[in-house]
Amino acid sequence: GNIGGEDKIREVADAVKRNGVAVRVGSNSGSVEKSFLEKYGKNEISLAESALKNVAVLEKYGVENIVISAKASSVPLTVATYRYLHKKTDYPLHIGVTEAGTKDSGIVKSSVGIGSLLLDGIFDTIRVSLTCDPIEEIVAAKRILRAVGLETDYVEVISCPTCGRTEYDSISLAEEVEKITSGVKKKLKVAVMGCVVNGPGEAKDCDIGIAGGRGYCMLFKKGEIYRRVPSENAKEEFIKELNEIINGQND
Numbered sequence: 001g002n003i004g005g006e007d008k009i010r011e012v013a014d015a016v017k018r019n020g021v022a023v024r025v026g027s028n029s030g031s032v033e034k035s036f037l038e039k040y041g042k043n044e045i046s047l048a049e050s051a052l053k054n055v056a057v058l059e060k061y062g063v064e065n066i067v068i069s070a071k072a073s074s075v076p077l078t079v080a081t082y083r084y085l086h087k088k089t090d091y092p093l094h095i096g097v098t099e100a101g102t103k104d105s106g107i108v109k110s111s112v113g114i115g116s117l118l119l120d121g122i123f124d125t126i127r128v129s130l131t132c133d134p135i136e137e138i139v140a141a142k143r144i145l146r147a148v149g150l151e152t153d154y155v156e157v158i159s160c161p162t163c164g165r166t167e168y169d170s171i172s173l174a175e176e177v178e179k180i181t182s183g184v185k186k187k188l189k190v191a192v193m194g195c196v197v198n199g200p201g202e203a204k205d206c207d208i209g210i211a212g213g214r215g216y217c218m219l220f221k222k223g224e225i226y227r228r229v230p231s232e233n234a235k236e237e238f239i240k241e242l243n244e245i246i247n248g249q250n251d
Helices: 007-020 032-039 044-060 075-087 103-120 134-147 172-182 229-246
Strands: 024-029 066-071 155-159 186-195 208-212 216-221 224-229
Touching: 007 044, 024 044, 024 216, 044 066, 044 075, 066 075, 066 186, 103 134, 134 186, 134 229, 155 172, 172 208, 186 229, 208 229, 216 229, 224 229
Parallel strands: 024 066, 155 186, 186 208
Antiparallel strands: 208 216, 216 224
16 A cells, blocks of 8 residues: 555554544555456456455554445446455445546446445445546535435436427426525425426326426426416426425425
């Protein structure tokens, strides 16, 4: 690792025990010892065993409050490594795809890699690594947790990709709804659907939704249409009713 020789590791171990803190033992695909690469090749086994070797050194000096990470910029390698570690050790795992890239491409890689492990139940803590404002890493991490059902206290907005039956600007409305609900801490499901043919039925589990027709839009709750409004007023009326639900005035 980057600490130095075993005498330095002993100093770290003594400090960890003295202060009662946890220590994260990490390896990544660029720091695997040559001996492991020669023995196993460049794969999940060499990456995982490299981390486990460093764990063993800390254990030698009485440190057991350990969290393990073993990351790569490759999604398949990262996922395979954590699955291997999950079978080999009971220590907590800090998961993530390292050096995932810029915001757009990095979110995709992190979502696939971290999401796969979350669905497998292989995780204790997570980190999204992006080349952008660190705040965006937190936003992405929370969205990944929401996508796999590990965070539920938020407003989920579903919307269809639109088709030839769409008669109103559902795209801008969906974006507006996401924006105004982004910070709301309430379990709620909202639908912005393109047409009344499929919209209410496909979104029948939503607390409130809107679907468009020619010159009008239908508002519905749990798939049941309860109001018809002219298209030109639809956005304003829908957001008004949505805000009433958020504020507990029209549950």
